Amino acid sequence: MTVTTLPVARNAEERLANIQELRQRVHRMQGTATSHPLPTLPVLDGLVRLRTGASYAVDRPGLAMALMAGPSGAGSWSAVVGVSDFGLEAAAGFGVDLDRTVLVPEPGDAWLEVAAALIDVLQVVVVRPPARVTQHQAARLSSRLRQRDALLISVGDWPHAESRLWIEESTWTGIGRGHGRVTGHRARVAALLHTGQRRDAEIWLPADDLRLRTADQVDQVVEQEPGRLSRVG
Template sequence: MSSSRSIAALDPARSVLEQLRERVAAMEHKTAGEPVPTLPGLADVVPMRAGSTYAVDSASLALALAAGASRSGEWVGFAGCADFGAEAAAELGIELSRTVLVPDPGEHWLEVTAALVDVLRVVVLRPPASVSERTAGLLDSRLRTRSAVLVVHGDWPRAEARLTLEDSAWSGPVAGAGALVERRARVVVRRGARPPVRADLTWPGVHRVEPRAEQGVREIRRRVDGRAG
Protein backbone atom coordinates (compact mmCIF):
# COMPACT_ATOMS: atom_id res chain seq x y z
CA MET A 1 0.00 0.00 0.00
CA SER A 2 1.27 3.49 -0.81
CA SER A 3 2.47 6.01 1.74
CA SER A 4 -0.88 7.84 1.47
CA ARG A 5 -2.53 4.59 2.54
CA SER A 6 -4.87 4.73 -0.46
CA ILE A 7 -6.34 1.51 -1.82
CA ALA A 8 -7.35 3.37 -4.96
CA ALA A 9 -5.30 2.68 -8.08
CA LEU A 10 -5.14 6.00 -9.92
CA ASP A 11 -4.15 6.09 -13.58
CA PRO A 12 -0.31 6.19 -13.40
CA ALA A 13 -0.13 7.72 -16.87
CA ARG A 14 -1.98 10.87 -15.75
CA SER A 15 -1.37 13.55 -13.16
CA VAL A 16 -2.91 12.75 -9.78
CA LEU A 17 -3.81 16.44 -9.39
CA GLU A 18 -5.57 16.43 -12.75
CA GLN A 19 -7.61 13.37 -11.80
CA LEU A 20 -8.63 14.88 -8.46
CA ARG A 21 -9.65 18.11 -10.18
CA GLU A 22 -11.88 16.13 -12.50
CA ARG A 23 -13.59 14.53 -9.51
CA VAL A 24 -14.07 17.90 -7.85
CA ALA A 25 -15.70 19.21 -11.04
CA ALA A 26 -17.95 16.15 -11.19
CA MET A 27 -19.04 16.66 -7.58
CA GLU A 28 -19.86 20.32 -8.23
CA HIS A 29 -22.34 19.30 -10.92
CA LYS A 30 -24.30 17.09 -8.53
CA THR A 31 -27.24 18.51 -6.60
CA ALA A 32 -27.56 18.48 -2.83
CA GLY A 33 -30.59 16.45 -1.81
CA GLU A 34 -30.50 14.09 -4.77
CA PRO A 35 -30.71 10.33 -4.05
CA VAL A 36 -27.47 8.45 -3.49
CA PRO A 37 -27.44 4.75 -4.48
CA THR A 38 -28.08 2.42 -1.55
CA LEU A 39 -28.01 -1.37 -1.23
CA PRO A 40 -31.45 -2.86 -2.04
CA GLY A 41 -31.86 -4.17 1.51
CA LEU A 42 -31.44 -0.65 2.90
CA ALA A 43 -33.20 1.38 0.21
CA ASP A 44 -36.59 1.45 1.95
CA VAL A 45 -35.11 1.73 5.44
CA VAL A 46 -32.69 4.63 4.95
CA PRO A 47 -32.82 6.28 1.51
CA MET A 48 -29.65 8.39 1.47
CA ARG A 49 -29.51 11.92 0.14
CA ALA A 50 -26.52 13.96 -1.01
CA GLY A 51 -25.45 16.63 1.44
CA SER A 52 -26.51 14.62 4.51
CA THR A 53 -24.82 12.87 7.43
CA TYR A 54 -25.79 9.44 8.78
CA ALA A 55 -24.57 8.08 12.12
CA VAL A 56 -24.05 4.33 12.69
CA ASP A 57 -22.94 2.24 15.66
CA SER A 58 -21.00 -0.48 13.84
CA ALA A 59 -18.40 -0.97 11.13
CA SER A 60 -20.69 -3.38 9.27
CA LEU A 61 -23.38 -0.71 8.93
CA ALA A 62 -20.80 1.85 7.80
CA LEU A 63 -19.61 -0.49 5.04
CA ALA A 64 -23.20 -1.23 4.01
CA LEU A 65 -24.05 2.47 3.63
CA ALA A 66 -20.99 3.05 1.44
CA ALA A 67 -21.47 -0.06 -0.70
CA GLY A 68 -24.40 1.12 -2.80
CA ALA A 69 -22.56 4.17 -4.14
CA SER A 70 -19.41 2.15 -4.78
CA ARG A 71 -21.36 -0.48 -6.71
CA SER A 72 -22.82 2.24 -8.91
CA GLY A 73 -19.36 3.49 -9.89
CA GLU A 74 -18.77 6.25 -7.33
CA TRP A 75 -15.59 6.78 -5.31
CA VAL A 76 -15.81 6.26 -1.55
CA GLY A 77 -13.39 6.83 1.33
CA PHE A 78 -12.71 5.81 4.92
CA ALA A 79 -11.01 8.04 7.49
CA GLY A 80 -10.04 6.95 11.00
CA CYS A 81 -11.08 3.37 10.30
CA ALA A 82 -7.91 1.59 11.40
CA ASP A 83 -9.73 -1.77 11.44
CA PHE A 84 -11.03 -1.41 7.87
CA GLY A 85 -11.71 -4.89 6.51
CA ALA A 86 -10.92 -5.03 2.80
CA GLU A 87 -12.36 -8.55 2.47
CA ALA A 88 -15.64 -7.60 4.15
CA ALA A 89 -15.86 -4.46 2.03
CA ALA A 90 -15.33 -6.37 -1.22
CA GLU A 91 -17.90 -8.95 -0.15
CA LEU A 92 -20.49 -6.16 0.09
CA GLY A 93 -19.59 -4.92 -3.38
CA ILE A 94 -17.28 -2.04 -2.51
CA GLU A 95 -14.84 -1.61 -5.37
CA LEU A 96 -11.42 -1.34 -3.74
CA SER A 97 -9.88 0.28 -6.81
CA ARG A 98 -12.21 3.26 -6.18
CA THR A 99 -11.71 3.36 -2.42
CA VAL A 100 -9.44 5.73 -0.50
CA LEU A 101 -8.31 4.77 3.00
CA VAL A 102 -6.76 7.08 5.58
CA PRO A 103 -6.69 4.80 8.64
CA ASP A 104 -5.17 7.27 11.11
CA PRO A 105 -5.58 10.97 10.24
CA GLY A 106 -4.64 11.89 13.82
CA GLU A 107 -5.28 15.43 15.01
CA HIS A 108 -5.86 16.55 11.42
CA TRP A 109 -8.93 14.36 11.00
CA LEU A 110 -11.21 17.32 10.24
CA GLU A 111 -9.01 18.65 7.44
CA VAL A 112 -8.53 15.14 6.02
CA THR A 113 -12.27 14.44 6.06
CA ALA A 114 -13.04 17.78 4.40
CA ALA A 115 -10.51 17.01 1.66
CA LEU A 116 -12.09 13.59 1.06
CA VAL A 117 -15.57 15.11 0.95
CA ASP A 118 -14.32 17.42 -1.83
CA VAL A 119 -13.54 14.53 -4.18
CA LEU A 120 -15.51 11.46 -3.05
CA ARG A 121 -19.21 10.66 -3.10
CA VAL A 122 -19.43 8.86 0.26
CA VAL A 123 -16.97 9.31 3.13
CA VAL A 124 -17.01 7.09 6.22
CA LEU A 125 -15.49 8.73 9.29
CA ARG A 126 -14.66 7.39 12.73
CA PRO A 127 -13.92 10.54 14.75
CA PRO A 128 -11.14 10.26 17.36
CA ALA A 129 -13.19 12.17 19.96
CA SER A 130 -16.58 13.76 20.56
CA VAL A 131 -17.59 16.32 17.95
CA SER A 132 -18.95 19.77 18.72
CA GLU A 133 -21.90 21.41 16.97
CA ARG A 134 -19.54 23.94 15.40
CA THR A 135 -17.21 21.29 13.98
CA ALA A 136 -20.13 19.28 12.65
CA GLY A 137 -21.56 22.42 11.07
CA LEU A 138 -18.35 23.03 9.13
CA LEU A 139 -18.49 19.59 7.54
CA ASP A 140 -22.26 19.78 7.01
CA SER A 141 -21.76 22.92 4.92
CA ARG A 142 -19.00 21.21 2.92
CA LEU A 143 -21.25 18.22 2.28
CA ARG A 144 -24.02 20.39 0.85
CA THR A 145 -21.58 22.28 -1.36
CA ARG A 146 -20.04 19.09 -2.77
CA SER A 147 -23.23 17.00 -2.66
CA ALA A 148 -21.43 14.27 -0.80
CA VAL A 149 -22.57 11.94 1.99
CA LEU A 150 -20.87 11.50 5.36
CA VAL A 151 -21.32 8.28 7.31
CA VAL A 152 -20.08 8.63 10.89
CA HIS A 153 -19.20 5.60 12.99
CA GLY A 154 -20.10 7.18 16.32
CA ASP A 155 -22.12 10.15 17.55
CA TRP A 156 -22.73 13.21 15.38
CA PRO A 157 -24.77 16.34 16.09
CA ARG A 158 -27.80 16.82 13.84
CA ALA A 159 -27.40 13.62 11.84
CA GLU A 160 -30.09 13.04 9.23
CA ALA A 161 -30.61 9.53 10.63
CA ARG A 162 -29.03 7.28 13.26
CA LEU A 163 -28.74 3.56 12.60
CA THR A 164 -28.13 0.97 15.29
CA LEU A 165 -27.95 -2.83 15.29
CA GLU A 166 -29.85 -5.01 17.73
CA ASP A 167 -30.61 -8.72 18.08
CA SER A 168 -27.55 -9.67 16.04
CA ALA A 169 -26.78 -13.39 15.64
CA TRP A 170 -24.63 -15.62 13.45
CA SER A 171 -25.66 -18.97 12.00
CA GLY A 172 -23.46 -21.83 10.80
CA PRO A 173 -23.06 -25.60 11.03
CA VAL A 174 -25.38 -27.26 13.53
CA ALA A 175 -22.58 -29.53 14.73
CA GLY A 176 -18.85 -29.99 14.17
CA ALA A 177 -16.32 -27.57 12.76
CA GLY A 178 -17.14 -25.08 10.05
CA ALA A 179 -17.38 -21.42 9.11
CA LEU A 180 -20.13 -19.02 10.11
CA VAL A 181 -22.49 -18.71 7.17
CA GLU A 182 -24.92 -15.88 7.78
CA ARG A 183 -25.42 -12.98 10.14
CA ARG A 184 -28.90 -11.72 10.88
CA ALA A 185 -29.53 -8.44 12.67
CA ARG A 186 -32.31 -5.96 13.23
CA VAL A 187 -31.50 -2.43 12.09
CA VAL A 188 -33.20 0.44 13.89
CA VAL A 189 -33.35 3.80 12.10
CA ARG A 190 -34.14 6.93 14.08
CA ARG A 191 -34.89 10.28 12.45
CA GLY A 192 -35.50 13.14 14.84
CA ALA A 193 -38.80 12.81 16.71
CA ARG A 194 -40.28 10.29 14.25
CA PRO A 195 -41.06 6.75 15.45
CA PRO A 196 -38.08 4.44 14.85
CA VAL A 197 -38.16 2.15 11.81
CA ARG A 198 -36.96 -1.44 12.19
CA ALA A 199 -35.91 -3.94 9.55
CA ASP A 200 -34.41 -7.42 9.70
CA LEU A 201 -31.38 -7.84 7.44
CA THR A 202 -28.93 -10.61 6.64
CA TRP A 203 -25.18 -10.43 5.93
CA PRO A 204 -23.26 -10.90 3.68
CA GLY A 205 -25.02 -8.98 0.94
CA VAL A 206 -27.40 -7.08 3.25
CA HIS A 207 -30.73 -8.52 2.17
CA ARG A 208 -34.09 -7.72 3.68
CA VAL A 209 -35.86 -10.48 5.60
CA GLU A 210 -39.58 -10.28 5.00
CA PRO A 211 -41.41 -11.02 8.27
CA ARG A 212 -44.47 -12.48 6.53
CA ALA A 213 -42.41 -14.86 4.44
CA GLU A 214 -40.49 -16.03 7.50
CA GLN A 215 -43.75 -16.52 9.42
CA GLY A 216 -45.11 -18.57 6.52
CA VAL A 217 -42.11 -20.89 6.63
CA ARG A 218 -42.63 -21.46 10.36
CA GLU A 219 -46.32 -22.21 9.78
CA ILE A 220 -45.49 -24.80 7.10
CA ARG A 221 -42.88 -26.43 9.33
CA ARG A 222 -45.35 -26.71 12.19
CA ARG A 223 -47.92 -28.37 9.92
CA VAL A 224 -45.39 -30.82 8.49
CA ASP A 225 -44.07 -31.68 11.95
CA GLY A 226 -47.65 -32.20 13.18
CA ARG A 227 -48.49 -34.65 10.40
CA ALA A 228 -45.20 -36.49 10.91
CA GLY A 229 -46.16 -37.10 14.54
Protein backbone atom coordinates in the same frame (compact mmCIF):
# COMPACT_ATOMS: atom_id res chain seq x y z
CA MET B 1 -2.19 22.39 -13.33
CA THR B 2 -3.15 18.80 -14.05
CA VAL B 3 -6.29 18.23 -16.09
CA THR B 4 -7.97 14.83 -16.10
CA THR B 5 -9.80 14.07 -19.32
CA LEU B 6 -12.61 11.64 -19.94
CA PRO B 7 -12.17 8.73 -22.35
CA VAL B 8 -13.68 9.00 -25.82
CA ALA B 9 -17.26 7.74 -25.70
CA ARG B 10 -18.04 4.74 -27.87
CA ASN B 11 -21.82 5.07 -27.89
CA ALA B 12 -24.70 7.28 -26.78
CA GLU B 13 -24.89 5.65 -23.36
CA GLU B 14 -21.22 6.36 -22.67
CA ARG B 15 -21.59 9.95 -23.94
CA LEU B 16 -24.49 10.51 -21.52
CA ALA B 17 -22.45 9.08 -18.65
CA ASN B 18 -19.54 11.36 -19.56
CA ILE B 19 -21.81 14.41 -19.63
CA GLN B 20 -23.18 13.55 -16.19
CA GLU B 21 -19.69 13.12 -14.80
CA LEU B 22 -18.62 16.47 -16.28
CA ARG B 23 -21.61 18.16 -14.66
CA GLN B 24 -20.65 16.69 -11.29
CA ARG B 25 -17.11 17.97 -11.70
CA VAL B 26 -18.36 21.46 -12.56
CA HIS B 27 -20.62 21.45 -9.48
CA ARG B 28 -17.67 20.47 -7.31
CA MET B 29 -15.38 23.14 -8.74
CA GLN B 30 -18.04 25.83 -8.39
CA GLY B 31 -19.07 24.71 -4.91
CA THR B 32 -22.72 24.75 -5.93
CA ALA B 33 -25.01 23.65 -3.10
CA THR B 34 -27.00 20.68 -4.33
CA SER B 35 -28.83 17.70 -2.88
CA HIS B 36 -30.04 14.63 -4.71
CA PRO B 37 -30.68 10.95 -3.98
CA LEU B 38 -27.88 8.44 -4.16
CA PRO B 39 -28.29 4.71 -4.83
CA THR B 40 -29.26 2.81 -1.67
CA LEU B 41 -29.05 -0.97 -1.42
CA PRO B 42 -32.53 -2.52 -1.77
CA VAL B 43 -32.01 -4.34 1.54
CA LEU B 44 -31.99 -0.92 3.26
CA ASP B 45 -35.02 0.54 1.48
CA GLY B 46 -37.26 0.21 4.52
CA LEU B 47 -34.75 1.96 6.75
CA VAL B 48 -33.04 4.82 4.97
CA ARG B 49 -32.68 6.62 1.65
CA LEU B 50 -29.33 8.29 1.00
CA ARG B 51 -28.98 11.79 -0.36
CA THR B 52 -26.10 14.16 -0.84
CA GLY B 53 -25.56 17.05 1.54
CA ALA B 54 -26.53 14.88 4.53
CA SER B 55 -24.76 12.97 7.30
CA TYR B 56 -25.62 9.52 8.67
CA ALA B 57 -24.55 7.87 11.93
CA VAL B 58 -24.07 4.13 12.50
CA ASP B 59 -22.87 2.16 15.49
CA ARG B 60 -20.43 -0.15 13.70
CA PRO B 61 -18.36 -0.46 10.49
CA GLY B 62 -20.60 -3.18 9.01
CA LEU B 63 -23.53 -0.78 8.73
CA ALA B 64 -21.23 1.86 7.24
CA MET B 65 -20.23 -0.66 4.56
CA ALA B 66 -23.87 -1.38 3.79
CA LEU B 67 -24.64 2.33 3.41
CA MET B 68 -21.64 3.14 1.24
CA ALA B 69 -22.09 0.05 -0.96
CA GLY B 70 -24.98 1.56 -2.92
CA PRO B 71 -23.18 4.69 -4.15
CA SER B 72 -19.85 2.86 -4.45
CA GLY B 73 -21.33 0.09 -6.58
CA ALA B 74 -22.87 2.73 -8.83
CA GLY B 75 -19.49 4.34 -9.49
CA SER B 76 -19.02 6.91 -6.72
CA TRP B 77 -15.59 7.33 -5.14
CA SER B 78 -15.46 6.80 -1.37
CA ALA B 79 -13.06 7.34 1.50
CA VAL B 80 -12.79 5.69 4.91
CA VAL B 81 -11.10 7.79 7.58
CA GLY B 82 -10.03 6.58 11.02
CA VAL B 83 -11.61 3.11 10.78
CA SER B 84 -8.52 0.95 11.34
CA ASP B 85 -10.60 -2.25 11.58
CA PHE B 86 -12.38 -1.66 8.27
CA GLY B 87 -12.52 -5.11 6.67
CA LEU B 88 -11.76 -4.91 2.96
CA GLU B 89 -12.98 -8.43 2.18
CA ALA B 90 -16.25 -7.82 3.99
CA ALA B 91 -16.70 -4.44 2.29
CA ALA B 92 -16.16 -5.98 -1.14
CA GLY B 93 -18.72 -8.65 -0.29
CA PHE B 94 -21.23 -5.94 0.57
CA GLY B 95 -20.69 -4.36 -2.85
CA VAL B 96 -18.10 -1.66 -2.12
CA ASP B 97 -15.80 -1.02 -5.10
CA LEU B 98 -12.34 -1.16 -3.51
CA ASP B 99 -10.73 0.30 -6.64
CA ARG B 100 -12.69 3.50 -5.95
CA THR B 101 -12.09 3.56 -2.19
CA VAL B 102 -9.44 5.63 -0.40
CA LEU B 103 -8.33 4.43 3.06
CA VAL B 104 -6.86 6.70 5.74
CA PRO B 105 -6.81 4.36 8.76
CA GLU B 106 -4.77 6.56 11.12
CA PRO B 107 -5.46 10.28 10.57
CA GLY B 108 -4.68 11.14 14.20
CA ASP B 109 -5.74 14.56 15.44
CA ALA B 110 -6.10 15.75 11.85
CA TRP B 111 -9.17 13.58 11.20
CA LEU B 112 -11.47 16.55 10.68
CA GLU B 113 -9.13 18.25 8.21
CA VAL B 114 -8.60 14.98 6.34
CA ALA B 115 -12.35 14.34 6.13
CA ALA B 116 -12.98 17.90 4.91
CA ALA B 117 -10.31 17.60 2.22
CA LEU B 118 -11.72 14.30 0.99
CA ILE B 119 -15.27 15.68 0.87
CA ASP B 120 -13.94 18.25 -1.61
CA VAL B 121 -13.08 15.54 -4.13
CA LEU B 122 -15.05 12.39 -3.27
CA GLN B 123 -18.78 11.78 -2.93
CA VAL B 124 -18.94 9.43 0.08
CA VAL B 125 -16.77 9.83 3.17
CA VAL B 126 -16.90 7.42 6.12
CA VAL B 127 -15.26 8.65 9.31
CA ARG B 128 -14.85 7.39 12.85
CA PRO B 129 -14.33 10.42 15.11
CA PRO B 130 -11.81 9.73 17.91
CA ALA B 131 -13.86 11.79 20.38
CA ARG B 132 -17.24 13.44 20.76
CA VAL B 133 -18.02 15.63 17.76
CA THR B 134 -18.87 19.22 18.62
CA GLN B 135 -21.66 21.23 17.03
CA HIS B 136 -19.05 23.48 15.43
CA GLN B 137 -17.19 20.54 13.85
CA ALA B 138 -20.40 19.05 12.51
CA ALA B 139 -21.55 22.38 11.08
CA ARG B 140 -18.21 22.85 9.35
CA LEU B 141 -18.51 19.57 7.49
CA SER B 142 -22.25 19.92 6.94
CA SER B 143 -21.71 23.09 4.92
CA ARG B 144 -19.02 21.38 2.90
CA LEU B 145 -21.24 18.38 2.19
CA ARG B 146 -23.93 20.62 0.70
CA GLN B 147 -21.47 22.60 -1.37
CA ARG B 148 -19.61 19.58 -2.71
CA ASP B 149 -22.63 17.35 -3.34
CA ALA B 150 -21.30 14.65 -1.01
CA LEU B 151 -22.49 12.67 2.01
CA LEU B 152 -20.87 11.61 5.26
CA ILE B 153 -21.25 8.39 7.25
CA SER B 154 -20.05 8.53 10.83
CA VAL B 155 -19.15 5.38 12.76
CA GLY B 156 -20.31 6.87 16.03
CA ASP B 157 -22.74 9.63 16.92
CA TRP B 158 -22.96 12.76 14.75
CA PRO B 159 -24.89 15.94 15.60
CA HIS B 160 -27.98 16.55 13.47
CA ALA B 161 -27.56 13.35 11.45
CA GLU B 162 -30.19 12.72 8.78
CA SER B 163 -30.59 9.18 10.16
CA ARG B 164 -29.03 7.09 12.92
CA LEU B 165 -28.78 3.33 12.46
CA TRP B 166 -27.80 0.72 15.02
CA ILE B 167 -28.01 -3.03 15.56
CA GLU B 168 -30.29 -4.04 18.41
CA GLU B 169 -29.98 -7.83 18.19
CA SER B 170 -27.62 -10.21 16.39
CA THR B 171 -27.72 -13.88 15.53
CA TRP B 172 -24.81 -15.73 13.93
CA THR B 173 -24.85 -18.90 11.85
CA GLY B 174 -22.13 -21.42 11.10
CA ILE B 175 -20.72 -21.54 14.64
CA GLY B 176 -20.61 -24.82 16.52
CA ARG B 177 -19.79 -25.24 20.20
CA GLY B 178 -16.62 -23.22 20.38
CA HIS B 179 -15.60 -23.89 16.81
CA GLY B 180 -16.66 -23.43 13.21
CA ARG B 181 -16.68 -20.61 10.67
CA VAL B 182 -19.18 -17.76 10.73
CA THR B 183 -21.29 -17.99 7.59
CA GLY B 184 -24.08 -15.51 8.30
CA HIS B 185 -25.11 -12.60 10.50
CA ARG B 186 -28.78 -11.87 11.05
CA ALA B 187 -29.43 -8.52 12.69
CA ARG B 188 -32.37 -6.43 13.82
CA VAL B 189 -31.45 -2.97 12.58
CA ALA B 190 -33.16 0.14 13.92
CA ALA B 191 -33.15 3.55 12.26
CA LEU B 192 -34.10 6.88 13.81
CA LEU B 193 -34.79 9.60 11.25
CA HIS B 194 -34.19 13.29 11.90
CA THR B 195 -37.99 13.70 11.95
CA GLY B 196 -38.19 11.44 15.00
CA GLN B 197 -39.68 8.56 13.04
CA ARG B 198 -38.29 5.14 13.91
CA ARG B 199 -37.98 2.16 11.57
CA ASP B 200 -36.90 -1.45 12.12
CA ALA B 201 -35.90 -4.28 9.81
CA GLU B 202 -34.48 -7.81 10.00
CA ILE B 203 -31.45 -8.01 7.72
CA TRP B 204 -28.72 -10.53 6.99
CA LEU B 205 -25.31 -8.80 7.05
CA PRO B 206 -24.56 -11.07 5.20
CA ALA B 207 -26.47 -14.31 4.65
CA ASP B 208 -24.65 -17.61 4.18
CA ASP B 209 -24.22 -16.86 0.46
CA LEU B 210 -22.23 -13.73 1.48
CA ARG B 211 -24.93 -11.43 0.10
CA LEU B 212 -26.94 -8.79 1.93
CA ARG B 213 -30.55 -9.89 2.14
CA THR B 214 -33.68 -9.14 4.10
CA ALA B 215 -34.79 -11.81 6.58
CA ASP B 216 -37.89 -12.46 4.47
CA GLN B 217 -35.76 -13.31 1.45
CA VAL B 218 -33.68 -15.82 3.40
CA ASP B 219 -36.73 -17.31 5.13
CA GLN B 220 -38.20 -18.06 1.71
CA VAL B 221 -35.01 -19.89 0.75
CA VAL B 222 -35.11 -21.91 3.98
CA GLU B 223 -38.70 -22.93 3.31
CA GLN B 224 -37.70 -24.16 -0.12
CA GLU B 225 -34.45 -25.80 1.07
CA PRO B 226 -34.92 -26.90 4.72
CA GLY B 227 -31.72 -27.16 6.73
CA ARG B 228 -29.72 -24.77 4.56
CA LEU B 229 -29.37 -22.27 7.40
CA SER B 230 -28.96 -23.31 11.00
CA ARG B 231 -29.80 -20.56 13.42
CA VAL B 232 -27.49 -20.41 16.40
CA GLY B 233 -27.92 -17.99 19.28
